[in-house]
Every structure is written in structure tokens, then in C-alpha cells.
Amino acid sequence: MSSKQKDHYWLKSGIINVLQNFSGVFFGFAGFYILVRVLSKQDFGVWTLFMSVTTIMEAIRSGLIQNALVKYLSAADKSEHTAIISASTAISGMVTAFCVGLIFVFAPYLSHIWDSPQLVGIMYIYILVFISTGFLTQFNAVEQANLRFNGIFINNFIRQSSFFGFVLVCYLLDFQVKLLYLVWVQLGSVMISTLVAFSYVRHNFTFNFAIDRSWLGKLFGYGKYSFGTSVSSLLSGTVDQMMLGALLSPAASGAFNIAVRITNLIDIPGNAIAVVVFPQSSRRMEEEGKGAIKYLYEKSVGTTLALVFPGVLFLYLFSDYVIHFIAGEKYADSIPLLQVTLLYCLLIPYGRQFGTILDSIGKTRVTFLVVVGTTVANLALNYLLIVKYGVMGAAYATLISNILGFAVAQIILKKEVDVSLGNTIVYMFRFYPEFFEKYILPVWKKKTGQVDHTPKQ
Template structure:
């Protein structure tokens, strides 16, 4: 009972375990969906699917940027008497943005279809509008739960949403049936609906709407969220622009080839995303309790811990890039091998840049983070255009490495000036993580030896 009580009372242990579990399942399900999907779709359809997913992810992340982070921030710090008014204001903003983005999706679908020479994109985008409306409620519910430092509903709803698509793909693969891209979107819609209902259950006691709409909170949420919205939107554009430009400057099939390398790199970066989820609400509280000193320590420790987990994975994946690509994408995608090796080098810089944005937003410096993100996107677009134009697909991987190197350098000097972060401290935490893991391993071996002697 004492162990359970300690687990429930310790934020880092509780939220860290749930987020680690969630990201482990996300990694497994994402890999499973990708692994079998690439085998049931031809290279052309797979490329179109990648371009479709890259586009809708911009819509989803844009909404999360405006809604989630501002709602989490104010619910975490405001008095309970204001919670209903904050939730109501956030819900109205959410609904309004969802309508605007859904309309934009409908209007721009023909343009994307023509730009990427893929007529089947139009019905895909039109159907996804239904999914997008449903997931708007899911975004709202999950943000409310995270604001109360709870993650179980977030974990379960995300799991259900991902398993719906994986289950359908496995059915098609093992039954030897044919499927269409439109059928995949239909399954996504069903998964989003079930996930939303589950998430609603976990916040049923905290999701309360006020009869009166408080304009003060509308203004406050928009004031904070507009920069977070811009940051999230530009960040996801930056992460997708290379694939989109490959689809436009080369071909949709080439975008699918490049995506394989990027996807492997993203899988390796799962610990980075998990840490960012934990750090965001905790950073806001550290700022209030300990000031910039507490945030500085949080940044150094979180980046150092993630680097300790990433380094072995990156080295192994780099050395065995050939077998990794052949295993994931079968023998049809040998072009992805050199792409993977280049994108893996970029992965070393991602923990620094990821936590840079998380720290700035959680400490109220959203305006600075917004400007930094916009500049990085412009840089990324220019570098990608030049490199892809001259070197094709390999140029996109080179552009990713160059862009992250420049961004890492800039963010380091910004945080050094603002918080006084130390690169030495980051690496100290990295090596301390290895030392701690070694000591725990030795302790476990001693316990095993003692039990065997008994």
C-alpha cells in the first residue's frame, strides 16, 4: 500500500510512467500501422497517403497550439472558481477555429490535388472534415485532463484512436484483401469518435460550461494562444515542408520514400516527445515556485536524460541502416538507406530544440518562441527548396541536418542569455544517467546473487 501511495503522490513517477507507457504503445502501434500499410499499398498510393497525413497534421497541431497549451496554463494557475469560465471560453474558441480550418480544408483540397498531381486527395480531405470536427472535442477533453495533472484518459483515448486504424490494416493484410485510401479515413473517423467518448468519461466531473461567456477569458486565452497557435502551426509545417516540397518538386512516390527515413528517426525521438509532455505543466509551476533557476535546472536535466536514451539508439540505427530499412520497407525502398543515416544525425539536436519551445511556452515567453519558430520555418523552407532543387531527395535530408544545426546553435545562445543554461550541466546529467543505470544494474545483480545463495 505504501508503494501505491508513493506512486500516486509522486508527479514525476506517476506522469512519467503513464507517458512512457503511452509513448511505448504509440511507438509500437505507429510502427505496426506503418509496417503493414507499406505492404498493402503500392508506392504511388503510399506517397499520396504521406502527403495527406502531412497536411492534416498541420490542422490538428494548429488547433492544439491554440487550445491545449493556453487552457492547460490557465487551468493550472487560476482559482477553481474561474475554471468553468475558462473552459467555456476555450470551448468557444475551439469550435470557431475548427469551423475555419474545416472550411479551409474543403477549399484548398483541389489546389493540393493539382499541386501534387493526386486527384484522389479531394475526397480524402472532404471526408476528413468529419474526423476533424470530432477530434476537436477530443482535444478539449484531453487538455482539461492534463491541466489537472492526469494522463490516464489521454493515454486510453489515444490508444483507442491508434488501435482502430492498426486493427483495420492488420485485417486487410492477413485476409489478403484490397483497400482504398478513403476506407482508411473512414476507419480514422470511427476511431476518433470512440476515443472522444472515452476521453469525455474521464473529464465528466471537471468539464463544466458556464451559461455566460466571459470575454475576459476569451481575450486572455487568445492573447496567450495566438503565439502558441502560430508556433505549433509553423513547427508542424517545418516538419512536413520537406515531404510536401518533394511531392511538388519531385513526385508523390519520392515523398513516400523519404518518409520512411523520417519515420524511423521520429520513432527514435519518442523519449523527446514524452519528456516534453511531462515538462510543460511542471515548468509553469517551477517558474512560480523557484523562478528561472528552477526552470534552468529542469531544462538541463530533461535534455540530458533524453540524450542518454537517444545516443545508443541513434548509433545502432546508423550502423545498421541497411537492415533497418529492408526490414521496415522491404526490398522496394533501398533509396531510403542514405536518407536515414543523414536524418539520424539530425536527431541529436532535436531534444535541445524541442525543450527550448516547451520551456519558453510554459514560462509565458510564447511571443519569443513564436518568432523563433517562424524564423526557423523560413530558414527550413529556403534550405529545403535549394537543396531539393539541386540534389533531389537526398537534398531534403541534408537540409534537415543543416537546419537543425543552425536552430540548435541559435536556441542555445537564447536560453543561455535568458536562463543561463550550461551545456556542461546537460552532458553531466547525461553521463549521470548512465552511471545511475549502471549502479541499479549492479544492485539488481547483487540481489539476484543473494537470492540464489539462499
């Protein structure tokens, strides 16, 4: 791949994934904003519990399958693709069947302990959604492994915007929304998205019913740690809010959630770059070795920090105005929470790319152990600090656990691929002039009629 092609790949893929992550956060936030107005408190509570359960189930399957499929498919010879996809699809089918069984068994139980009779019905309808998202996840992983992201962006946009559109129309027309309607809309949007995703990968998605057991073992062996990492990360991101609700009150959890939702906006570039880096790092590890991985880590973290830092600075300086604008004056207690959570936003790029790089070089077990360790530390610190400092204790606990995770990750990366923390800062400051020279200056010269006489390399 030439230097020009590499620049084009990073720019195009990065923009697509930033747009995808931004649209996800936007539709998620906007949908939340409307749902709390069109649903009763009881129905919104049931919907929140339903989404918590389904998010964990999706994370179980995605964590076990997606990264393993992307890693091996992006690095393997074309002749192996059918065997890899077939083995991955077989694992996906088995996990889906297992989770469907869990729904049938535990839906009545959850409905009973949460005193939510309608939860049983919506969970049973969700089985159809879950089966459809299994195919959608496979198609998106195959496209990502082939270093293409257009289809992923389009099908995700369709899925998110159609659900949001239904909620918005109900709100504008003052139409009574029932939870069953929301799940049926989920199903319709997922089915359309799945068809769109297939249209983008139909030439690359080759399947054979003769499953290769060796690939079955490789994919499952890799995926089991990635699965543990995904679930642990999910718990790590929600344990503070759950413990606030248990130890203090739902109101305290809500105040903290406001700060988390705002900082999620800052995390968009990190999510996007991680998606772009993972297949590249898997491929370059096979072709160029650990030297290329070291550069990818330092460059991707530096680029992410360059994109994140201005947003963190702005939100920190104007946190009171931001909170009042988004949530209103009654959530003034979220202002100091936001200021603390913004601090660990600067550490997230290091942790996210640590997982991406370690997974791409086959060290999923190490990633798993670090994430589990950070989650356990976060759990213990939350309990101790919430009891002592109240709602601010949750913010302090998450900050401290992120610092501990950052330190451990840097020690491991130094040993494995000899990364330099200083280089990430250098790449961060280099990003601004490089971006200006490559993408802003040529456009400005073209518009003003200036000719670039710089000799081509």
C-alpha cells in the same frame, strides 16, 4: 511534493508517455506498411494527400488551444478552472466552425487540382471526425494540466489500434478497402476515444456558458504564437520531402522518408518528456521562479539525451542492416541519408525543450519567431543544396538548419534562465548510474534476498 513523490511522478508519467509515443509510431508505421499493400497506387496517393490536409487542420486547432489551456489550467487556482475551460472550449468551437467552412469551400478545389474526385466525399465525412477530435483535444489537455496521463494513453491507444486492427483484418482476409471505409473507421475510433477521455476528466471538466472575456483574450493571445509554432514546425518537418518531390522525383522523396520514419523512433523519449515537463514547468515557474525552470530544462534535456544516445549510436553503426531489414535492398540509397539525419537527432532534445520551457514562461512569441526563422532557413537551404547535391542536399540542409536553430535557442535560454550547456551533458551521464541505483539495484536486491541497510535520509 516530496522527493519520493517527484521521482514517482517523473518515472510513471515518463513511462506512460514513452509507451504512448511508441504505440503511435508503431501503429503509424505498421498501418503504412499494410496500406501500401491493400490500396492501389492512386488510392494510396489520395489517402496521403487527405492525411496531409487533415494533419495540418488538426495542428491549427491544437496549436491554438492545447498549450494555452495546459499552461493556464496547471498554474491557476482551482476556482478559475471553470472560466479557463469554458473560454478554451469557446475558442475551440470557433476554430472548428472556421475549419469546417474551409473544408466545404476548398474540398472541391483540392479534388480538382489533385484529380481525385473521391477526395470530396471523404473530406465531408471527415468533418464529423474533426468535430469529435475537438472534444477529445480538450479532454486530453485538461487531464495533462492535472498532471495525469493514463486516460490520454488509453484513448490514444484505442484510436490507433482500432484503425490498425481494421486495416490488418482487411489485409488478412483479402477484403477490398475503400477510402470511405477508412474515414468511417476513423470516426468510430475517435468517438469511442472521446467517451473514454471524458470518463477520465469528467470531475475536472467544468463548463459554464457565461464566457469570461478576459480569459478568452489571455488564451487566444498565448495560443496564437503557439499555433504559429505548431504549423511552422509541421512545415519544417515536411518541407524537405515536398521539395525533393518537386525538384527531383517522388522516388527521392520516398528514400528520404524512409530515413525520417526510422529517426522518428529515436524521437519518442523527447516527445514523452516534453509532455511531462510542460505542465510541471508552468506550475514551478509560478511557485519557484526561473531557478526551477533552469533545472527542469537541463535535467529534461540530459535525461532525453541519455535515452536517445544509445539508439542513435546503434542505428549509426548498423544503418545498412536496419535499412535493408525495414525497407529492402532497393532503398540502399537511404543509408547515407539515415546517417546524416541521425546526427541532428542529438539536437532535437534541445530544441523541443527550448519550446516547452519558453512557452511555459510566457515567451511564446520568441518560440514562434525562432521556429519560423528555422523553417525559412530550412526552406532556403533545401532549395540550394538539393539543386547542388541531389537527395543528400535535403539531409545536409536539415542538419544545418537544426544547428542554426540550436545555437540561437541556447543564446536565448542563457539570457532568459541562465541555462548551462555543460550541465545537460553532466545530467546525461548521471542518468545511467542514478537509474541503476534507484530502479534496478533495489529490485535485484529484493530478488536475491539482500537487505538494504543504508540509513534513510
